[in-house]
Amino acid sequence: MLKGELFIAGERRASSDRFQGQDPATGAAIEDVSFAGASEADVADACAAAEAAFAPYSTLPLEQRAQFLEAIATEIEALGDALVERACRETGLPPARITGERGRTAGQLRLFAAEVRDGRWQRVRIDHADPARIPPKPDLRLRMIPLGPVAVFGASNFPLAFSVAGGDTASALAAGCPVVVKGHRAHPGTAELVAGAITRAAASTGMPAGVFSLVNGTSRRVGEALVADPRIQAVGFTGSRAGGEALMRIAAARPRPIPIYAEMSAVNPVIILPHALAARGTALGAAFVASLAMGAGQFCTNPGLVLAVDGPDLDAFIDAAGTALTGQPAQTMLTQGIWEAFEQGKAKLGASAHVTAVTQGAEGTGPNQGRAALFSVKGSDLLADPVHLHEVFGVSSVVVRCADMDELIATVGQLEGQLTATLQVDAADHPAGARLLPVLERTVGRIIANGWPTGVEVGHAMVHGGPYPATSDSRSTSVGSMAIDRFLRPVSYQDMPAELLPPVLNDGAQDNIGARIDGRWA
Amino acid sequence: MLKGELFIAGERRASSDRFQGQDPATGAAIEDVSFAGASEADVADACAAAEAAFAPYSTLPLEQRAQFLEAIATEIEALGDALVERACRETGLPPARITGERGRTAGQLRLFAAEVRDGRWQRVRIDHADPARIPPKPDLRLRMIPLGPVAVFGASNFPLAFSVAGGDTASALAAGCPVVVKGHRAHPGTAELVAGAITRAAASTGMPAGVFSLVNGTSRRVGEALVADPRIQAVGFTGSRAGGEALMRIAAARPRPIPIYAEMSAVNPVIILPHALAARGTALGAAFVASLAMGAGQFCTNPGLVLAVDGPDLDAFIDAAGTALTGQPAQTMLTQGIWEAFEQGKAKLGASAHVTAVTQGAEGTGPNQGRAALFSVKGSDLLADPVHLHEVFGVSSVVVRCADMDELIATVGQLEGQLTATLQVDAADHPAGARLLPVLERTVGRIIANGWPTGVEVGHAMVHGGPYPATSDSRSTSVGSMAIDRFLRPVSYQDMPAELLPPVLNDGAQDNIGARIDGRWA
Structure with a gap:
């Protein structure tokens, strides 16, 4: 065929x-045809x-x-x-x-x-x-x-x-x-x-x-x-x-x-606000790993960064996430190059003196299988080394232990452009959420509440984009x-005879296309 | 003050x-204040x-x-x-x-x-x-x-x-x-x-x-x-x-x-189609110079290029334009630098072996006064030297004598991006106009019929822009x-609690702003 x-x-x-073509599951060429x-x-x-x-x-x-x-x-x-x-x-x-x-x-x-x-x-x-x-x-x-x-x-x-x-x-x-x-x-x-x-x-x-x-x-x-x-x-x-x-x-x-x-490129920060963390940290930990591990973590919107205020509630989240991640089987990645870059990315993160390795998933049993990994870093150290914020494409994420909300918000405000940011937010967190939203609007294309960034709905109100380097535009x-x-640009026609005008611009040809006529919207 | x-x-x-500050009319500094x-x-x-x-x-x-x-x-x-x-x-x-x-x-x-x-x-x-x-x-x-x-x-x-x-x-x-x-x-x-x-x-x-x-x-x-x-x-x-x-x-x-x-940068081509040229070439010649000379020619939309099929009708247009231009007094230009660039631009045009100097306006009587100039070139030579198409900011224009409509259309199709193009077009010219329009749409931001490019109406349907190098975007x-x-970009909010949403995004807050709700336009 x-x-x-x-x-x-x-x-x-x-x-x-x-x-x-290559079969990443075997690491071998697919021999039926060359391209x-x-x-x-x-x-x-x-x-x-x-x-x-x-x-x-x-x-x-x-x-x-x-x-x-x-x-x-x-x-x-x-x-x-x-x-x-x-x-x-x-x-x-x-x-x-x-x-x-x-x-x-x-x-x-x-x-x-x-x-x-x-x-x-x-x-x-x-x-x-x-x-x-x-x-x-x-x-x-x-x-x-x-x-x-x-x-x-x-x-x-x-x-x-x-x-x-x-x-x-x-x-x-x-x-x-x-x-x-x-x-x-x-x-x-x-x-x-x-x-x-x-x-x-x-x-x-x-x-x-x-x-x-x-x-x-x-x-x-x-x-x-x-x-x-x-x-x-x-x-x-x-x-x-x-x-x-x-x-x-x-x-x-x-x-x-x-x-x-x-x-x-994006690390798609997930921000867990204190009341949400206290009320459902354990459940969030498991749900986070489900989002992180989906599709071997190979999504532009993969949650590569989690920020929360440090303390026992965050420990509970990390414990739950760690348990879920430890049970993750290694998954075949898309290509050998992507798998190698994933291994290198994890190694660079782990080599940072500021970074603690929390846990890993199951070891791979075949070629190109990415082993899940979870790291943590203190909020005050996050910006110390750019490697902490590089996207590691695969099942790898960094939990940021912030001293308090001020440090969290200041840290978020210094992130590069992102495709998404996610808030885990309970009603009592709304004041903190209201402080964060203007910061996030400057930084990302889509802000998610109480969900996860993976899963990009194809609709009319979706923005899959964001400030540089999430996208170039x-x-x-x-x-x-x-x-x-x-893929469009505007052209204006001045005093053009009707016979030469594009048909859609002739008088009366604007039914149901929301034209603006003499300043008024039809 | x-x-x-x-x-x-x-x-x-x-x-x-x-x-x-400088007074271009005297060439001297304005001494009342320094900046x-x-x-x-x-x-x-x-x-x-x-x-x-x-x-x-x-x-x-x-x-x-x-x-x-x-x-x-x-x-x-x-x-x-x-x-x-x-x-x-x-x-x-x-x-x-x-x-x-x-x-x-x-x-x-x-x-x-x-x-x-x-x-x-x-x-x-x-x-x-x-x-x-x-x-x-x-x-x-x-x-x-x-x-x-x-x-x-x-x-x-x-x-x-x-x-x-x-x-x-x-x-x-x-x-x-x-x-x-x-x-x-x-x-x-x-x-x-x-x-x-x-x-x-x-x-x-x-x-x-x-x-x-x-x-x-x-x-x-x-x-x-x-x-x-x-x-x-x-x-x-x-x-x-x-x-x-x-x-x-x-x-x-x-x-x-x-x-x-x-x-x-733009030279804003004016294309005079054959029937319009035959019917009103003399009137067009005078009107063209009025547009060209407005504001000492210092408009982004100044008509720096006129294209028409060669022959006695074009001679009549050039005669009328030449007569009008010869009577143009020199006008003080905005700065000494702009006047110098104008003089250099005219000199470069005049130095081209392909270019004929048609006529000049009155000589200047003071500093920084730009003397109007009109040139002509054969259509087959226009693209031979980039200097023919460089914007000369001031009262200077080049009439292009095309062998026939095919040469004219092919020449227009090879122009760089422009802010405007102008068609002088009578009813009998509409078939030729219809051939030109798709070419012009690819090249310019605004297409004018039977007018002149100077005068940029501030309204809702104006485009002052165009392909590179008319604009960068x-x-x-x-x-x-x-x-x-x-100066805007989109942001999307997913499952955001009403209390945290920007007010305009809450249900029922979209009166008269043409919102698109569940795919339907309100």
Whole structure:
């Protein structure tokens, strides 16, 4: 079924540069097929096709664009067990997780199809002329248009929902932007299956061929060439801080710099306020580890830092968390590289003179199995060494013993930007919570009360984003319907004859799209 | 009346580093007062005060924020003739222009006051919980919050409307961001008068002192220190491409990069389609020169490039334009530096082997008087030398003689990003216009039909922006009510107790702010 080929504008393409998929559970190559690595010429061809597709794709009726997104969802579902099996084999993730992620991926595509039809993302505004005014007031009409071809980098930890047909691709296609995906080398077979689904959906719904391409490769140059290509007008990326910052530099150094939405790094502080800690510290300890250990800890929103005021209540939390963590079996991580980075991260934390190792989970019994770990540090020492705050991608977290609420709040105020912060807060903690909220609003994209940061709901009010270095651009979200805004920009038409205006800007064509007409919202 | 002092968080502050204002009409220093240049410590103090003001300012009731903006407008108007006289003396612009600009400045402030009250900029979204769903669906509530302290660079060519209390300042304050202005050295007295007005408005409406500061200086280090300051979270700039790109590099190189909205450079192509050219080429020639010569050509939207199909009709247009331009008196330019750059720009254009000098305006009779100039070039030669497309800031324009519509459209498609494009288009030209529009949408922020690019209406549907290098960030506008969006980012609250939620996110608090509740728009 797999052919190991690239997808350039609807055509499969071979390459002499080959690489193998890896099974992280065995540590061995998956031998059934090898995969084509893209050359810079392949990247250029994909970008040229995306540019050629921009005008026809972006001007299709919105209904047709929505049907394309829905057809992708249907084609992905039609891949059936083959997709689940391949994704599990390439990632070490269990079938239930991949099945759930497939549902989320299809749901995202349908959410963006509905968003395309909704039409409010066009943000239509009309200011009618007033020729009698001195000076005469012109007629002005504004709408959002797509930026142009978008480069998307698949993430290793969501082989479906944040990879080839994931949130970045869905939101860019919804905005009217052709997409060139740089597939993640960790799941090339999964990527090929999904790329085939997109390609079939594009053909069956009459899309221009260049609306989608997939380039793979193990060399950094594939991704670098993609971001540097003058036809690419925006970038979506989910991955490491080093990877994101490298792409940010390329995007900024282009003769014409472009927006880059890189979702990079976070430790997602969980703050347990005193009354909540006293009332339910033991239960919180167990629930915390359940969130921490989910998916081998390989979530952007994994709770890597817990802050609370020191004392017997915190001891009880740590005891409960430690007990839960000690019982955690080692889990196969996504790749050998991620497992190695996890081991190094834990070793660096453990080597800090300020850090106490609380406990570890069960030892691994096979390759690439990450052993859970819990550490603690005093609040006054947390900021002494940056290593205490580096994201350790996997089941590892640091409990911060703060002297009092003042120290806790001051410490939180000095954290770098984060995707999330979580408050465990009882009614009697609300005054302390009210002090924390303004600090957290400056620091994170999403604030959770009495829950856990893992689990990112795909809806209209979700923000998966946050100040640097959580993301490269805090003005947006990469999950949820608002993600479409990332790939749009405004254009204004002044005194334009009706015949030349885009139809949505003509008088009377703004039904149910929330237009702002002469300052008033319809 | 003028003291030549800085304004740091409501306090005037002196400095031993002094500079003089200049009267461009005489070329001499204005001797009544010298002005303080800020040290890096002054910049740091202003930024620290802005950071301290952020929490109290951003959480004020919106009504109070709106009243502050209105009070600034009233205080500026109360400066009366003293402001107009000083601005005219420092810029060489005539009183009618400065009086009009004062009205525009006050109008902008009031527009943003109304926008603050309108409240839709908060983009409230609520997705209610569904505990019965598997997995349970959380309650999510989203709003936009201000980014933090904003640095604004005053522009030389709009000493009121794009300087200390101009569009960038008004939109940042409206968003809830304290502002530190780097005043332009070309109008320090004007800047001081306006800073005094803002400071009085802040005091009378009970704003935190750090909500506004003004730092001046002739050294580049003042602005560089401002953009590099870790407390600054966004930058608004209007000026040269070299200046904007220097600030972009600083913003990108910070440990935590920040958004920068730099409005830099454009030649604003005017495209005269064949039927319009045949029907009214002579009238268009005269009207074109009126737009070109307005304000000594010192507008971001000045029409620096005219494209049309070559032939007798274009000859007639050029004849009419040449006649009008020959009669243009030389006008005093804003600064000696701008006049020198204008002379150099014309000389470089004239030195190109591809360029023909059509005519010049009257010679200057005093210092810093710019002599109007009109050039022409063949369409096939336009892209041969980048100098043909460099913005020459002043009364200078290049007419491009295209062989046919295909060459014209291909040429337009290769232009860099622009603030505006203008079509002169008759009904019979609509098919050609329809071919051009998709090309122009990719290239510019505003497309004008049968008018001229100068004159930027302050309204809801205006886009003053465009692809690079017109601006550093095409996703926004610096004029009009949508400019507030530049200084906002989304935050989501998950399962937050009502007592801790920002009031606007509680159930039932979304009257008339266009909230999106469970996917439906209220």
